[in-house]
Structure formats: C-alpha cells, structure tokens
Amino acid sequence: MLNIIKAVILGIIEGITEFLPISSTGHLYLANEFVKLQESQAFINMFMVVIQLGAILAVVVIYFHKLNPFSPQKNPSEKKATWILWLKVIVACLPSVIIGLPLNDFMDAHFNNWQVISATLLIYGILFIVVENYNHHRHPHLTDLNTLPYSIALAIGAFQVLSLVPGTSRSGATILGAMLIGSSRFVATEFSFFLAIPTMFGASGLKLFKYFIHGHSFTGAQSIVLIVGTLVSFIVAYAAIKFLLDYIKKNDFKAFGWYRIILAIIVIGYFGFLK
Numbered sequence: 001m002l003n004i005i006k007a008v009i010l011g012i013i014e015g016i017t018e019f020l021p022i023s024s025t026g027h028l029y030l031a032n033e034f035v036k037l038q039e040s041q042a043f044i045n046m047f048m049v050v051i052q053l054g055a056i057l058a059v060v061v062i063y064f065h066k067l068n069p070f071s072p073q074k075n076p077s078e079k080k081a082t083w084i085l086w087l088k089v090i091v092a093c094l095p096s097v098i099i100g101l102p103l104n105d106f107m108d109a110h111f112n113n114w115q116v117i118s119a120t121l122l123i124y125g126i127l128f129i130v131v132e133n134y135n136h137h138r139h140p141h142l143t144d145l146n147t148l149p150y151s152i153a154l155a156i157g158a159f160q161v162l163s164l165v166p167g168t169s170r171s172g173a174t175i176l177g178a179m180l181i182g183s184s185r186f187v188a189t190e191f192s193f194f195l196a197i198p199t200m201f202g203a204s205g206l207k208l209f210k211y212f213i214h215g216h217s218f219t220g221a222q223s224i225v226l227i228v229g230t231l232v233s234f235i236v237a238y239a240a241i242k243f244l245l246d247y248i249k250k251n252d253f254k255a256f257g258w259y260r261i262i263l264a265i266i267v268i269g270y271f272g273f274l275k
Contacts, residue, residue, distance in 0.1 A: 003221070006035045007229040011051055014229070015236025018055035019193065020244060021128065021172030021256050022263070026117045029166070030267060033275075037225065042216055047226060049207040054233030056200045059193045062241055067194065081146055089194050091150050092157030096199055099161050104206075107164045114271035117167030118264045124172050125260030131179055132252045140184040145191060152181055156191060160199065170196065172260075175253070185248045193241065 013031050017024035028048050037044050065071055069082040142148060159177025163170035171192045178188030218226070 003037055003039070003225050004228055006037050007225045008232050009035050010037075010047075011054065011229040011232025012236050014051050015055055015058075015233040016240050018052060018233070018237055019171050019196070019241050021124075021169050021175050021253060022260055023117070023121060023167050023169035023172065024052070026121050026167040026169075026263065026267065029112070029114070029117055030270070033270075039222065039225075042211065042214070043222060046207050046211040047229060050204045050226060051229040051233045052200045053204045054230035055237035056197055057234050058237035058241055059197055062238065063193070085145065085194070088148060088150060088153040089198065092153040092160070092191075092195050093198050094154065095157045095161045100164055103164055107166070112166045114267055116165060118267040118271075120165055120167035121260045121264035121267065124168060124176065125257045125264065127176060128172070128253045128257030128260070131176060132254045132257070135179060140179075140182050140187070142181070142183040142187055145187050148183075148187065148191065152178075152183070153191070155181055157195065160195060170199070185252065186245075189244060189248055
C-alpha cells in the first residue's frame with residue numbers, strides 16, 4: 001500500500017514537470033530521496049521512465065484531432081498538412097536517434113548525479129531569463145506551425161539532444177532552442193509537445209525492452225504500482241498542458257527560469273551540505 005501512495009506522488013511530480021520546462025528528472029531525483037519505492041533499483045529506474053507514457057498520452061488525447069491525418073472531419077488539404085507536420089516531427093527526431101541512442105546509457109551512468117542536475121537546472125534557468133529578455137523587443141518570425149521549415153524542425157531536434165544531460169529538461173531544451181531560432185512561445189511549446197510523442201514512446205519502450213532483456217519481470221504488485229504511476233501521470237499532465245498553453249498566451253518563461261534557479265540552490269543545499 002505504501003508503494004502505491006509513493007507511485008501516486010511520483011506520478012503527480014512526473015505529470016506536472018514533464019511538459020513544464022523545469023526538468024522532470026531533477027524533480028524525480030530529488031523526490032526519490034524522500035519517497036523512494038521499496039523495489040529493486042532496476043525497477044525504480046524503469047518506473048521513472050515508463051510513467052512518462054502517461055504524460056505523453058495526455059498530449060495524444062488533447063491533440064488527437066490535430067494530429068490525426070485520418071480524421072473524417074478534415075478536408076484533403078488539412079490531411080496533407082497533418083502528414084507534413086508528422087514528417088517534420090520525424091525529421092526533428094533524427095538527432096536523438098543518431099546521437100541520443102548511442103549515448104543514452106553512458107549519460108545515465110556518468111551524469112545522473114546531483115552535481116550535474118543542479119548545474120543544468122541553474123544554467124538553463126539563467127538562459128530562459130536571458131533569452132526572454134533578449135526577445136522582449138523582437139518579434140518572432142515563426143508564428144504558425146504549418147510554416148515551420150524542415151531545417152528549423154531539425155535544429156529544434158538537435159536542441160532536444162541536449163536533454164540527454166540530466167536536469168536539462170527535454171521540453172526546456174526544445175522550447176528554448178525554438179525561441180532562439182525565432183519561433184513564438186506557442187509554436188515552440190506545441191512543437192515540443194508533438195516531438196515528445198515519438199521520443200518518449202521510444203525511450204519508454206527501450207527502457208522496458210532493456211528491463212526484460214536483462215532477465216527482470218513484474219510481480220502483480222509491481223504491475224499495479226506501474227499502472228497507478230502512469231495513470232496519475234496522465235491525469236496530472238493533462239491539466240499541466242492545459243495550464244501551460246493558457247499561461248504562455250499572456251506570460252513569458254522567466255518565472256520558470258527563476259524556479260529552476262531556486263530548485264538548483266535547493267538541490268545544492270540538500271545534497272552538498274545537509275545530506
């Protein structure tokens with residue numbers, strides 16, 4: 001029962017932080033100190049990745065019509081535009097496939113520590129504030145997702161590779177990169193959401209494959225813990241996505257930058273001085 005309560009807490013954290021540019025990894029790393037599952041480390045590592053499926057499913061549900069090229073409610077030109085959008089998403093995934101897959105295990109083994117996480121939280125927090133200040137008097141030239149060039153999609157995908165470093169935030173890296181290139185906040189955020197679908201489905205599938213290939217399996221209790229965490233992640237992520245889309249219509253990302261800086265200080269204070 002205690003593990004289920006912990007799965008709910010971790011699912012809430014994942015759901016809130018997956019799409020806000022504040023690093024789900026950083027939050028889960030910190031939360032793991034206080035609500036660690038009473039399971040093997042292999043299961044915990046797999047759980048932390050696979051519950052992201054719930055968050056990704058929230059994107060699929062919210063944008064199902066927009067992302068469905070077979071929708072009978074769309075005319076031929078709209079269906080074509082949807083296929084083109086998916087093609088751009090696939091192009092944006094290429095850097096993660098080419099660079100991310102070979103480096104994934106290495107980064108997890110050597111960079112998943114509080115020093116790296118606090119540094120990336122701090123650096124990207126500062127960058128969000130700097131970029132927003134820089135863009136304050138500039139007008140974005142990419143304000144429609146349908147006009148996003150393939151080259152820009154590829155560049156945004158290259159920024160996503162930076163999120164291999166724990167604490168960076170996948171959404172943070174892609175949103176920041178898109179804004180630097182000249183995308184509006186809304187276009188940057190939506191494309192980041194769409195890019196998450198194949199990326200995180202792939203990451204979760206790969207983690208499950210490695211978990212089973214190394215001889216692990218689920219007990220009935222572990223299956224319940226995983227399902228609960230994923231379901232809670234879905235519900236909370238749905239609300240978080242709606243919140244972020246509404247928030248960026250009237251606000252910039254500087255508040256998230258300051259939040260990251262404060263969290264970095266907390267991580268440094270706890271792991272560096274208190275633990």
